Amino acid sequence: MAARAVAAELDKLRTLPVVAFTLIGTVVTAVVIAAALAASGAAAGAPSSVVELVLAAVPFVQVGIILLGVLPAGHEYDGRQIATTLVALPDRARSLAGKTTAAAAVVGVGAALSIGAAFATAAIATHVTDLTLTADRAPWRLTGAIAYLAVIGLLAHAVAVAVRHLVPALVAMLSLMVIISPVAAGLTEHARWLPDRAASQLYADTDAVLTAATGPLVALAWLAAIGTVGALRFIRLDP
Amino acid sequence: MSTGGLLAAELRKTVTLPAAWAGIAVAVLGSIAITVLNALTTRSAIDAGTPERVANTSAFETAFAAMPLGTVGAVVLGVVVISSEYAANSTDAGGGRQITATLAAIPRRVSLLAAKATVLVLLVTAVAALTLPATAGIANAVIGGAATETVTPAQALVRGLGGTLYWTLTGLIAAAVTLLTRSGLIAPIVLIANSSVVSVSLLLTNLTPLAHWLPDLAGRRLFTGVDTVEGGLAAGPGALVMTAWTVLLLTVAAVVFRRRDA
Numbered sequence: 001m002a003a004r005a006v007a008a009e010l011d012k013l014r015t016l017p018v019v020a021f022t023l024i025g026t027v028v029t030a031v032v033i034a035a036a037l038a039a040s041g042a043a044a045g046a047p048s049s050v051v052e053l054v055l056a057a058v059p060f061v062q063v064g065i066i067l068l069g070v071l072p073a074g075h076e077y078d079g080r081q082i083a084t085t086l087v088a089l090p091d092r093a094r095s096l097a098g099k100t101t102a103a104a105a106v107v108g109v110g111a112a113l114s115i116g117a118a119f120a121t122a123a124i125a126t127h128v129t130d131l132t133l134t135a136d137r138a139p140w141r142l143t144g145a146i147a148y149l150a151v152i153g154l155l156a157h158a159v160a161v162a163v164r165h166l167v168p169a170l171v172a173m174l175s176l177m178v179i180i181s182p183v184a185a186g187l188t189e190h191a192r193w194l195p196d197r198a199a200s201q202l203y204a205d206t207d208a209v210l211t212a213a214t215g216p217l218v219a220l221a222w223l224a225a226i227g228t229v230g231a232l233r234f235i236r237l238d239p
Numbered sequence: 240m241s242t243g244g245l246l247a248a249e250l251r252k253t254v255t256l257p258a259a260w261a262g263i264a265v266a267v268l269g270s271i272a273i274t275v276l277n278a279l280t281t282r283s284a285i286d287a288g289t290p291e292r293v294a295n296t297s298a299f300e301t302a303f304a305a306m307p308l309g310t311v312g313a314v315v316l317g318v319v320v321i322s323s324e325y326a327a328n329s330t331d332a333g334g335g336r337q338i339t340a341t342l343a344a345i346p347r348r349v350s351l352l353a354a355k356a357t358v359l360v361l362l363v364t365a366v367a368a369l370t371l372p373a374t375a376g377i378a379n380a381v382i383g384g385a386a387t388e389t390v391t392p393a394q395a396l397v398r399g400l401g402g403t404l405y406w407t408l409t410g411l412i413a414a415a416v417t418l419l420t421r422s423g424l425i426a427p428i429v430l431i432a433n434s435s436v437v438s439v440s441l442l443l444t445n446l447t448p449l450a451h452w453l454p455d456l457a458g459r460r461l462f463t464g465v466d467t468v469e470g471g472l473a474a475g476p477g478a479l480v481m482t483a484w485t486v487l488l489l490t491v492a493a494v495v496f497r498r499r500d501a
Contacts, residue, residue, distance in 0.1 A: 033439070060432075063437065078327075079327050166423075171427050178436070179307050183304070187276050
């Protein structure tokens with residue numbers, strides 16, 4: 001039954017055109033941004049490396065991943081498909097588990113594809129342009145970037161489950177990730193505890209306190225907190 | 240329907256939308272929260288004798304740093320004014336869209352769009368009239384005489400009006416894009432992401448100077464003082480270019496709206 005719940009949720013996502021468009025859009029964004037970063041680095045004469053270019057593209061790619069994470073739960077409330085979903089699978093916990101698994105799958109695929117595409121683009125672009133190459137940063141950071149994007153996507157999913165509306169969840173996640181977090185980081189060192197700042201230690205070793213091990217734990221605590229609120233609301237309250 | 244009645248109807252529809260109030264809350268309360276945080280940081284830096292720790296100790300600059308949140312609020316308002324018309328109702332209630340009722344009541348589509356744009360301008364201006372004095376007042380109260388104000392009242396007024404213009408134009412662009420796509424997804428993504436540090440337009444300026452003519456970058460000098468990259472258009476021409484973009488997008492949206500099926 002659990003497998004069928006996941007299969008049903010994946011089927012819904014497969015037949016939702018906006019999911020396919022978002023996946024394609026995210027990968028295209030990754031390619032364009034990686035190429036643009038390489039070209040602007042070459043134009044400015046700033047030395048860089050393939051891994052460095054890919055990591056610099058992550059903040060842009062995360063916008064697409066956020067949409068991808070918001071869609072599985074959000075689209076159910078864009079209209080009343082949620083009612084149909086719960087008629088088909090009245091066990092709310094199982095329904096939510098299936099949906100979360102499907103969301104994790106689509107977000108993971110999106111993250112891996114876009115980082116892969118950015119890597120391929122950066123590798124080609126560094127050969128085509130006359131970019132000065134520096135020694136490559138540890139390639140495991142690319143895996144870290146994929147994990148970071150997956151965490152951000154799951155956070156978007158948790159917010160969408162908790163908020164139960166597509167556009168408000170999207171705006172909330174986008175504002176937090178690209179406006180509030182950078183503004184707060186400029187104001188106070190405590191901004192490191194925000195979920196995206198903490199999770200970014202997976203690929204961007206920039207923080208004095210959090211490391212690549214503890215940063216993700218902070219982000220997971222956020223994920224657990226928001227996810228618990230969303231799950232309680234989903235399981236206990238009227239849909 | 241008279242012009243006054245049309246405006247009143249659109250205003251009432253908008254202010255009864257919870258999402259519109261969410262947008263207003265982001266702009267007003269979010270800006271106030273950021274300003275409080277920023278002002279307290281600045282004040283403690285001054286008191287500790289290390290004012291170089293913060294970018295600027297001026298109370299007005301401290302308040303003005305919260306401006307990006309107002310842009311988010313304006314985008315949300317611009318999107319919901321249009322997207323609420325196209326959101327499908329609950330299937331229990333027939334699954335209809337409000338746009339059909341709206342167009343039955345007011346079939347003159349360009350007038351309808353003009354009324355919506357007017358309501359949006361009014362709301363964004365009201366939000367700015369509330370937010371800017373509130374944040375400037377808070378920053379002044381917290382920082383007070385501890386630092387010298389480097390911005391004269393006249394400059395503060397001009398920059399406040401410039402910021403308001405930027406918010407308004409961004410809101411109108413959001414409304415035009417939402418009307419063209421009939422979806423509330425594209426405009427927030429493009430406009431919110433681009434108004435942040437994760438700006439594709441900003442990246443494009445490294446590749447071609449033409450990117451300075453994109454609407455968000457053309458208008459950014461309206462926020463003079465907020466950290467931006469060098470180059471590009473000055474405040475006056477930039478505002479004109481951004482206004483031209485807004486008019487262009489609204490015109491295209493109006494033509495499409497008039498010609499296609501609702």
